[in-house]
Amino acid sequence: MTAFATADDRSLLDLLLVAAERALDDADRDPADVDSVHVGNMAAEAFNRRSGLANALVGGLGMTGVTARRVENTSASGASAFQSAVAAVASGRSERALAVGGEKMSAADTATATEIISRITHDREYEQGVTLPSFGGLAAAAYLRETDADRRDLARVAVKNHANAYANECAQFNKRIDVGDVLASPSVASPLRLYDCCPTSDGAAAVVVEAGAAATDDPVTVAACESATGTHAVADRTDPLEIESVRVAGERAYDAAGFGADAIDLACIHDAFTILEWLEMEELGLAPEGRAWERTRDGLTDLDGELPVNPGGGLKARGHPLGATGISQVIELVWQLRGDLPDERAVDGASRGLAVNVAGFGNNAVCTLLEGDA
Amino acid sequence: MTELLECRDCGHRTFYEKHRCPECGGAEFDGVAAGTGELLSVTTVHVTPDGVREPNALGLAAFPGGANVVAQLDETLSIGDGVRLVGDRELRATDDGPLRGVRLAAVE
Numbered sequence: 001m002t003a004f005a006t007a008d009d010r011s012l013l014d015l016l017l018v019a020a021e022r023a024l025d026d027a028d029r030d031p032a033d034v035d036s037v038h039v040g041n042m043a044a045e046a047f048n049r050r051s052g053l054a055n056a057l058v059g060g061l062g063m064t065g066v067t068a069r070r071v072e073n074t075s076a077s078g079a080s081a082f083q084s085a086v087a088a089v090a091s092g093r094s095e096r097a098l099a100v101g102g103e104k105m106s107a108a109d110t111a112t113a114t115e116i117i118s119r120i121t122h123d124r125e126y127e128q129g130v131t132l133p134s135f136g137g138l139a140a141a142a143y144l145r146e147t148d149a150d151r152r153d154l155a156r157v158a159v160k161n162h163a164n165a166y167a168n169e170c171a172q173f174n175k176r177i178d179v180g181d182v183l184a185s186p187s188v189a190s191p192l193r194l195y196d197c198c199p200t201s202d203g204a205a206a207v208v209v210e211a212g213a214a215a216t217d218d219p220v221t222v223a224a225c226e227s228a229t230g231t232h233a234v235a236d237r238t239d240p241l242e243i244e245s246v247r248v249a250g251e252r253a254y255d256a257a258g259f260g261a262d263a264i265d266l267a268c269i270h271d272a273f274t275i276l277e278w279l280e281m282e283e284l285g286l287a288p289e290g291r292a293w294e295r296t297r298d299g300l301t302d303l304d305g306e307l308p309v310n311p312g313g314g315l316k317a318r319g320h321p322l323g324a325t326g327i328s329q330v331i332e333l334v335w336q337l338r339g340d341l342p343d344e345r346a347v348d349g350a351s352r353g354l355a356v357n358v359a360g361f362g363n364n365a366v367c368t369l370l371e372g373d374a
Numbered sequence: 375m376t377e378l379l380e381c382r383d384c385g386h387r388t389f390y391e392k393h394r395c396p397e398c399g400g401a402e403f404d405g406v407a408a409g410t411g412e413l414l415s416v417t418t419v420h421v422t423p424d425g426v427r428e429p430n431a432l433g434l435a436a437f438p439g440g441a442n443v444v445a446q447l448d449e450t451l452s453i454g455d456g457v458r459l460v461g462d463r464e465l466r467a468t469d470d471g472p473l474r475g476v477r478l479a480a481v482e
Binding site: 110111114115118122123124125126127128129130131133134135137138139140141142145186187188189190191192231232233234235236237238240 | 391396415418426433434440473
């Protein structure tokens with residue numbers, strides 16, 4: 001993957017090419033070894049005036065005769081591209097697949113980016129001026145009212161994720177923050193403040209998926225990659241703290257893998273807003289309903305805790321280049337499961353990891369389970 | 375005015391128009407009055423897209439029949455308040471003219 005950044009001078013296509021080359025290097029494969037390419041991207045036309053990404057990418061890699069397509073699933077485009085690659089290999093249609101995801105959001109100013117992203121909503125939501133942080137604010141206000149969690153606990157999610165990103169060379173922010181910093185940051189959608197929200201980012205990420213005996217001597221196995229849609233209009237869910245798509249994708253993934261939440265050693269959760277880390281942990285059975293905040297307060301989700309969550313910094317601090325995020329989560333799990341990382345940011349003895357990448361505020365979710373050798 | 379859609383087959387209600395009822399697959403809906411709802415959550419949004427008021431106070435309200443609505447608040451309201459849908463309000467400006475719709479207001 002590329003290091004995620006607030007603004008990267010390279011074009012979106014160049015970012016995708018760099019990420020693809022790095023993945024091929026890591027897998028010790030050439031472009032000619034790959035027979036399908038799955039590109040995750042949400043809105044290159046709107047952000048970058050670029051269309052036809054998949055064909056441009058394979059052209060750049062000197063590939064012809066392969067199957068290539070772009071996969072769009074808003075902020076979960078990356079995980080959906082990965083799911084497409086896994087399905088291609090699992091079905092036998094592809095021997096070796098390359099999944100590449102990327103977004104270059106810096107080309108748009110904040111108002112334009114907010115508008116592009118808010119266009120994913122239902123027309124009745126859009127006309128109200130609803131943005132993604134608006135849903136985060138509504139969920140956070142309801143959660144803080146219904147549980148004993150307080151505003152400082154929510155801030156601790158961001159503090160942890162910034163601490164985890166501190167030593168991550170690929171993270172957008174290598175800056176520690178404290179609870180006071182979060183509480184002093186500007187209000188975005190009350191009770192959420194700026195430091196509760198992921199940034200806009202530029203970046204790309206890529207992985208190689210193949211069947212059978214792998215090229216590397218330390219492969220990581222895809223135990224499951226499952227997805228589910230929820231409602232399109234967020235308010236069509238009767239419980240504002242429910243994200244059905246995440247729950248169903250998780251259940252399907254656990255079923256497919258043959259192990260459950262108890263077996264997970266670390267998790268990459270789609271923390272576009274701090275509140276989402278709690279809601280998704282609860283939907284995935286990684287914390288009891290209404291209790292995820294206690295795990296955060298007690299340090300159980302810290303890097304050295306019982307279940308480290310977002311060891312790479314999450315969307316909050318690694319960054320969130322929409323189409324790249326789902327694949328960057330998979331890469332973080334691979335690095336952790338292979339034991340590739342320096343001690344200061346490694347999770348000890350992890351053998352099973354979970355990633356969940358969420359489209360919109362739960363329109364669609366993709367849950368991936370990976371297993372290492374350890 | 376009629377503000378919610380009720381499935382002609384099963385009675386499921388929604389604010390969000392769709393071709394098919396998610397409960398029963400029915401394809402015909404009737405407009406019905408929303409009645410009195412309860413505010414489940416509120417947020418004040420300080421970063422809004424062009425053409426949208428800033429700050430934008432929003433609420434999530436539950437109405438009888440299982441229909442929830444996210445809409446702009448027409449006045450200052452708190453969680454637990456009884457609310458109704460009021461219209462027709464100018465909600466956001468666009469190049470093609472204003473988008474109009476309903477807001478949440480206190481029960482009279």
